[in-house]
Amino acid sequence: MQAWRVHDNGEPSEVMRLEETERPAPGDGQVLLKVRAANINFPDALLCRGQYQVRPPLPFTPGVELCGETEDGRRVIATSALPHGALAEYALADATALLPAPDALDDAEAAALHIGYQTGWFGLHRRARLQAGETLLVHAAAGGVGSAAVQLGKAAGARVIGVVGGPEKAAVARKLGCDVVVDRHAEDVITAVKDATGGRGADVIYDPVGGQAYAQSAKTVAFEGRIVVVGFAGGTVPTPALNHALIKNYSILGLHWGLYRTTNPELIRHCHEQLTDLAARGAIAPLVSERVPLDGAAAAVQRVADGTTTGRIVVLPALRNGDAA
Structure with a gap:
């Protein structure tokens, strides 16, 4: 599979490399997800710089948030289990933290709903x-x-x-x-x-x-x-x-x-139910300003780091060059 990997800390555009690598193997309590959409967050830039509160071992794949598909075909949203992040064709996530992707949102919007x-x-x-x-x-x-x-x-x-x-x-x-x-x-x-x-x-x-x-x-x-x-x-x-x-x-x-994920995970699920209801009623809809293919991820993370973007940039691994919107 293809995955962006960081071997040394620095600016995203300088340290992220798109590589061919093996699919990650789930550990205890983890699941393998096919990435349908990965939302870029500011923490992804901090991870590349080595400035985030969590510092995964090098090399790692950034991408902390995704909409993915389980091996049994369920469409879910999740935070990734680093070092196997979402800026790849496949990622890992904790099985207990998976949430159903709202039907009212497409993959890119669902990926941007969570964090x-x-x-x-x-x-x-x-x-x-x-x-x-x-x-x-x-x-x-x-x-x-x-x-x-x-x-x-x-x-x-x-x-x-x-x-x-x-x-x-x-x-x-x-x-x-x-x-x-x-x-x-x-x-x-x-x-x-x-x-x-x-x-x-x-x-x-x-x-x-x-x-x-x-x-x-x-x-x-x-x-x-x-x-x-x-x-x-x-x-x-x-x-x-x-x-x-x-x-x-x-x-x-x-x-x-x-911190709520470890201290009160039921509140996370309660919040997701509230957000799903708001999305179904049209009261909220993630502002996805750009949808880019996987090979555009490093440049997108850099722009988020530089503060030049509006709304969310979402990476769609299945999107081909020239199809970005």
């Missing part, structure tokens, strides 16, 4: 307890993680403010349903958010960026608001001033979605 939407659901509902009528601010609203949070926020009845970088991403955020869009390249985010909320600020802030975005969050969060820390795609881990949280009376909530 980003589960993270959004846990962040907004389990951690922040978002209520209908509240104001939700989403940083990087046109990206893969942010777009999921926007859709989930709208489905929950929230008023959504999307912060993006540039006019193209602003157009995507509006199409996703953001009630207010702030282009951080053209506007002062703090002033724009205060203007949009009558000076009150946002009740819930969803931050997968960190750095300057977090500093803006602390200045735009409402009284008794909640800042959900999802990740640090901006490259800088902020150091919150806890005296400011005390004085302004807001909460800082961390979210490590992967």
Whole structure:
């Protein structure tokens, strides 16, 4: 089979190699999946760089999320069992973690439903307890993680403010349903958010960026608001001033979605049922901006790493060159 493999850590475009290799052999409790679609996530870039919290042995195949087919023909979604990731024709996954792919979504959409939407659901509902009528601010609203949070926020009845970088991403955020869009390249985010909320600020802030975005969050969060820390795609881990949280009376909530898989896996299945229902009703639909063949995966991971993409890029191993859409 063909698989992308990383033999040395570095930038994805430099260290990912498309190679012929044997199909991986499932270990105890694992299953072999034929990859129908592999969604590219920012952690795939961190894995290549050796900067992710999980460091698989070299060489490894990146690709943490997929829609696949079991040997008995079931269509499922899963996180891959590294080092045998999803950017290949076949991958491994834990048998107990397989979830049925929603009928309402095609393979590419189903591959993009799992990590980003589960993270959004846990962040907004389990951690922040978002209520209908509240104001939700989403940083990087046109990206893969942010777009999921926007859709989930709208489905929950929230008023959504999307912060993006540039006019193209602003157009995507509006199409996703953001009630207010702030282009951080053209506007002062703090002033724009205060203007949009009558000076009150946002009740819930969803931050997968960190750095300057977090500093803006602390200045735009409402009284008794909640800042959900999802990740640090901006490259800088902020150091919150806890005296400011005390004085302004807001909460800082961390979210490590992967921890639920070991501490409370039933919640993962409950969340998937909720997401499947929302997809069936048309309330959510993963924003797949590109579908690329397997040999385009390294370039796609690099673009995700560089932050130049909108929505999700999904790799389809069965797609041939020239057919990408």
